[in-house]
Amino acid sequence: MRNGLRQSMAWLHSWAGLVAGWVLFCIFMTGTATYYRADVSRWMRPELPVVQQVPTPDDLARAAETAVAHLKGAAPNAIAWYVTLPSAADPAVALMWFTDFALPPGTARLDPATGGPPAVRETFGGDFFYRFHFELNLPSTIGRWIAGICAMIGLVTLLSGIITHRRIFADFFTFRRHAKSAQRSWLDAHNVAGVVAIPFHLMITYTGIATLALMYMPWGVLTAYKGDAMRFYGETGQITAPLAPAGKPGTLAPVGPMVRQALERVSEPLEMVIVEMPGDAKSKVVAVFEEPHGLSHQHPQVAFAGATGTLLQVLNPNLKPASKTFTTMVGLHEAHFAGPALRVLFFLCGLTGAAMVGTGLVLWSVARLPTPGAAPFFGLRLVRVLNLGTVAGLPAAVAAYFLANRLLPVGLGARADWEVGVFFAVWILAAVYAALRPQASVWREMLAACAALFLAVPVVNGLATGRHPLASVAAGDALYLWFDAAMLALAGLFAIAAYKAHGVEAPGRRRPQAVAPLRRNALEQA
Amino acid sequence: MTPIVLLANLALSFAALAALCLSMNRHHAAAFTAKPSRRTMLGLRAAGWAGIALCFAVAVMAEGWNFGPVQWLGSLSGGALLVVALASYRPSWIRPAALLALPLALVAAFTL
Numbered sequence: 236m237r238n239g240l241r242q243s244m245a246w247l248h249s250w251a252g253l254v255a256g257w258v259l260f261c262i263f264m265t266g267t268a269t270y271y272r273a274d275v276s277r278w279m280r281p282e283l284p285v286v287q288q289v290p291t292p293d294d295l296a297r298a299a300e301t302a303v304a305h306l307k308g309a310a311p312n313a314i315a316w317y318v319t320l321p322s323a324a325d326p327a328v329a330l331m332w333f334t335d336f337a338l339p340p341g342t343a344r345l346d347p348a349t350g351g352p353p354a355v356r357e358t359f360g361g362d363f364f365y366r367f368h369f370e371l372n373l374p375s376t377i378g379r380w381i382a383g384i385c386a387m388i389g390l391v392t393l394l395s396g397i398i399t400h401r402r403i404f405a406d407f408f409t410f411r412r413h414a415k416s417a418q419r420s421w422l423d424a425h426n427v428a429g430v431v432a433i434p435f436h437l438m439i440t441y442t443g444i445a446t447l448a449l450m451y452m453p454w455g456v457l458t459a460y461k462g463d464a465m466r467f468y469g470e471t472g473q474i475t476a477p478l479a480p481a482g483k484p485g486t487l488a489p490v491g492p493m494v495r496q497a498l499e500r501v502s503e504p505l506e507m508v509i510v511e512m513p514g515d516a517k518s519k520v521v522a523v524f525e526e527p528h529g530l531s532h533q534h535p536q537v538a539f540a541g542a543t544g545t546l547l548q549v550l551n552p553n554l555k556p557a558s559k560t561f562t563t564m565v566g567l568h569e570a571h572f573a574g575p576a577l578r579v580l581f582f583l584c585g586l587t588g589a590a591m592v593g594t595g596l597v598l599w600s601v602a603r604l605p606t607p608g609a610a611p612f613f614g615l616r617l618v619r620v621l622n623l624g625t626v627a628g629l630p631a632a633v634a635a636y637f638l639a640n641r642l643l644p645v646g647l648g649a650r651a652d653w654e655v656g657v658f659f660a661v662w663i664l665a666a667v668y669a670a671l672r673p674q675a676s677v678w679r680e681m682l683a684a685c686a687a688l689f690l691a692v693p694v695v696n697g698l699a700t701g702r703h704p705l706a707s708v709a710a711g712d713a714l715y716l717w718f719d720a721a722m723l724a725l726a727g728l729f730a731i732a733a734y735k736a737h738g739v740e741a742p743g744r745r746r747p748q749a750v751a752p753l754r755r756n757a758l759e760q761a
Numbered sequence: 762m763t764p765i766v767l768l769a770n771l772a773l774s775f776a777a778l779a780a781l782c783l784s785m786n787r788h789h790a791a792a793f794t795a796k797p798s799r800r801t802m803l804g805l806r807a808a809g810w811a812g813i814a815l816c817f818a819v820a821v822m823a824e825g826w827n828f829g830p831v832q833w834l835g836s837l838s839g840g841a842l843l844v845v846a847l848a849s850y851r852p853s854w855i856r857p858a859a860l861l862a863l864p865l866a867l868v869a870a871f872t873l
Contacts, residue, residue, distance in 0.1 A: 407841070408782040410849040427845050432838040530827045572828070576764040580835040583842065 241399060248395040249602075252595050253618070255388035257625045260592040261371070262382060264629055266439075267585030268364040270570060270578055273324045276360030278718050279640045281700045283326065283355060285712045290321045292498045296491035298347035299508050302328045303490045305345055306513070310334065313341075316510040327353040339374070357650040358640055363658075369447070372655070383444060383451050390440045396429060403430060421598045428591040435584035436591065442568035445561065471558040475538035475548045478511070478519045485516030488544035497522035497537035500549050506534070516542055527552065531559060532566030593626045611674075620670045627681035628665030630729065634688035635661035637722075641692075641699040682733035689726035693719040763832075766823040769869035770816055770832055772862040774840035777812025779859035780805045782844050791852035813837065819870060 268275065277283060290298070302318040310316065310332040317340075319329040330343045346353040359366075370378030397403065407430060410423045429436065449456060453464070460467045465477040490508065498505060503524040511519045518541030523534050533552035540547055554562060566572065570581050600618050605611045611619070639657035647653055665684075669677055696719070697703030707715040782788045784805035789797040797805065816836065821829035847855050 405785070408778075408785070408788055408845050408848045410845055412849055431841040431845060434834040435838060530831070567831070574763045576767045577832060577835060580767070580839050584835070584838055587838070587842070 241401070244395040244398040248392055248399050249599060251388050251395065252392040252592075253599050255385040255392065256592050256596045256599075257621055258371070258381065258385040259389045260589055260596070260625050261629055262368055262385065262443075263585060263589040263592055264633070265364040265368040266443075267582055267589060268633070269361065269368050270573075270582050270585065272361035272365050274361070274714055274718070275364065276358075276362065277324060277714060279358045279360040279637070280325075280355040281641075281696075281702060285710050285714075287323050287326055289323045289504075290326075292495055294347065295320050295498065295505055296494045298328050299490045299494045301345060301347050301350045302330055302508070303487065303510070305343065305350060306330060306332060306510075307487075309343065310341055311514055313513060314511070316513055318508045318510070320505055320507065321347055322504065322506070327355070356640070356645045358654055359651045363636070363655060369443075372659075379447055379450060383447055386440055386444045390437075390444065393429075393433075393436055393440060397433070400426060400430070407431075418598070418601050421594055421601050425591060425594040425598050428587050428594055432584040432587040432591075435581075436588055438567060439585070439588065442564040445564045446568055472550065472552075472554050473533070473558060473562070475519075475521055475536050475550050478517050478540075478547075480512045481516035483516050484514055485518060485542045487513055487518060487520075487541050490520060493520050493539045493544050494522060496539075496546065497524075500537050501535045501551075503527055503535055510541060513541065518542060519547070520544075526566070526571065528572060530566045530572060531562045532569055532571065533559075533562045593622075596622045596626065619674060620666065623669035623677060623681055624662070624666030627678070627685055628662050628669065630685045630725070631665050631681070631688055632658045632662035634685065634692055634722075634725075637692045638688065638695055641695050678736040679733050682729050682736055686726045686729035686733055689722050689729060692722040763824070765869050765872055766820065767832060767836060769823075769866045770820050770836035771839050772866035772869060773812055773816040773819065774833075774836045775843050776859045776862040776866065777809045777816060778837070778840050778844045779809075779847075779855050779862070780812060781809035782848055783855060783859075784809060788848050788852065788855075791848070792855050 298320050299318060302320075303316070306313070306316045306318075309330075313332040313334050314336065315333050317331040319331075321328060326347070328345045328347050330345065331340045332342075333340050344353055344357075345351065366372070369382045371382055372378070373381065400406075403426075406423070406426060408427075410427050411420055414420045414423065444451070449464070456464050456467045465474070468474045469476045487510065490510075494505070494508065501522075501524045503526070505522060506525045507523040509521040509523060511521070520539040520541045522537045522539075524536065526532050526534050531552065531554075533554060535552060536548075536550040538547040538550070539545065552562075570578065573581055596618075600615055600622060603615055605615070636654055636658040639654045643650055643653055643657075665681065669681065672680065693704070696715075697706075702710075702712065702715050704716060704719050706712075707719070783792060784797065784802045786796045789795070789802075817829075817833045820833040820836070823829070824832050843858075844855065847858060
């Protein structure tokens with residue numbers, strides 16, 4: 236039955252794609268949103284001023300001192316403190332500490348001026364999409380494994396799809412909207428979404444796996460370095476040389492002077508200060524800078540002996556070819572180098588990726604439509620519900636997350652968790668709704684709901700914050716204008732999709748007919 | 762200036778891919794109600810591939826060997842999306858749009 240290469244690849248493509256498709260769709264969607272992580276975070280903290288001052292070296296030194304004072308009280312026995320310093324995008328100091336790398340870290344946000352909590356609403360902002368993109372909101376190790384396995388299956392699906400696709404050049408521009416069979420149109424849409432941005436899809440899937448490759452395949456490094464992976468990272472120039480802990484307590488010298496000294500050595504913006512083994516006599520303080528403009532994602536770093544404040548090492552990105560290849564892959568994946576215009580292209584390519592996966596999932600079920608009158612088998616019903624829950628449910632949840640940010644009371648306890656709670660509540664609700672409604676109308680209803688939710692975002696934002704488009708124009712607030720425009724564009728896109736989704740997966744259209752009697756099919760279904 | 766280079770690249774890759782699209786029987790017939798002659802087909806195809814090569818040269822000259830190829834591939838994807846959209850909704854607009862894109866690319870390239 237499956238004798239030729241192409242046939243066996245087609246089998247592999249449709250089943251591998253189905254198994255990983257739902258997770259891949261979520262990874263593509265949230266990853267695409269992550270291209271605007273800083274903008275989303277800023278939008279979700281409307282208390283911040285339109286224009287933020289770039290912090291001076293004095294500000295940064297003071298902020299680091301404030302953070303260390305807080306951490307000495309909150310986590311004196313931690314293995315490591317991570318202090319993200321204020322920037323033009325976010326004026327707060329973000330703290331993270333580990334007492335055990337196997338346990339979830341502790342986190343806090345501080346106002347560097349007061350040392351208390353910042354006077355903005357509590358939210359994860361765009362960081363939620365970023366983490367969901369590769370951890371799926373699960374415990375980090377499990378999440379990364381699931382995301383990685385799905386990405387590997389995704390790469391298999393991409394390559395088998397290229398082999399299966401017989402007329403990759405002949406059909407390059409072909410999207411027959413009014414093909415005689417619905418399956419033909421879906422196949423065209425799937426092929427076009429896949430082929431048009433194929434360099435992006437291959438790059439993003441491969442580099443995505445590569446960013447966590449040493450987690451998925453640690454054995455080479457573990458064997459060569461006898462289990463001491465840190466020495467490997469140090470020798471390859473990705474981190475400053477590790478220090479063995481002294482095993483006896485020590486006191487940390489003031490961090491402010493170290494920050495100032497580091498700022499004199501490197502011209503990039505300072506991003507983070509890491510304190511390793513803060514309570515140990517051989518603690519280490521590392522100032523981590525943003526990567527210089529380039530494809531390669533490599534952070535300049537300056538290390539100090541924590542107890543004395545003496546300079547240990549200045550690590551300027553000067554990597555050997557293998558490490559450089561790795562950091563270039565990470566850089567390509569994250570696209571920090573992309574300016575606003577190129578970023579739009581990356582964003583569109585990401586949406587094309589989500590469209591490729593989404594159309595592929597729908598195609599699986601359209602290709603297995605029952606004959607008119609026959610009841611769909613269980614697997615088909617399951618796939619349909621999961622498709623609806625993913626393709627229409629996730630966007631609805633994203634819009635709900637933005638709405639929750641504006642509607643939940645500002646003083647609510649564990650507010651950031653509540654926003655995530657709303658995200659998942661709406662998502663689950665969407666899946667349940669998909670399971671209960673008849674197939675003929677459910678796509679239209681759910682896509683229309685997505686359109687309504689995205690339309691509600693700028694409306695609710697304007698009412699809740701007073702920062703409606705007219706006010707944004709007056710204040711010269713480009714971010715809010717763009718955000719409103721993006722939400723309206725998404726609402727429009729979903730409205731068109733809802734309008735077009737009439738009679739999707741209705742059986743009759745499968746067979747070639749002179750006139751496609753869409754209305755009658757919908758009636759038959761009801 | 763990256764946005765200008767990107768604009769030049771996008772316009773150029775759109776025009777090149779539009780030529781490749783119109784060199785195909787089905788799309789040519791949709792746009793002009795007839796299949797292309799062999800000469801037209803070959804001419805369009807040559808123009809299309811030449812445009813893609815030129816686009817690569819512009820990207821690499823303006824952005825260097827590291828960012829150039831990224832920008833080139835990105836603009837080809839963007840241009841292809843536009844051509845597909847036109848080919849399926851307004852095939853008769855492909856030719857005028859491509860003829861409009863060429864001078865746009867030139868203007869963008871000269872303001873570099």
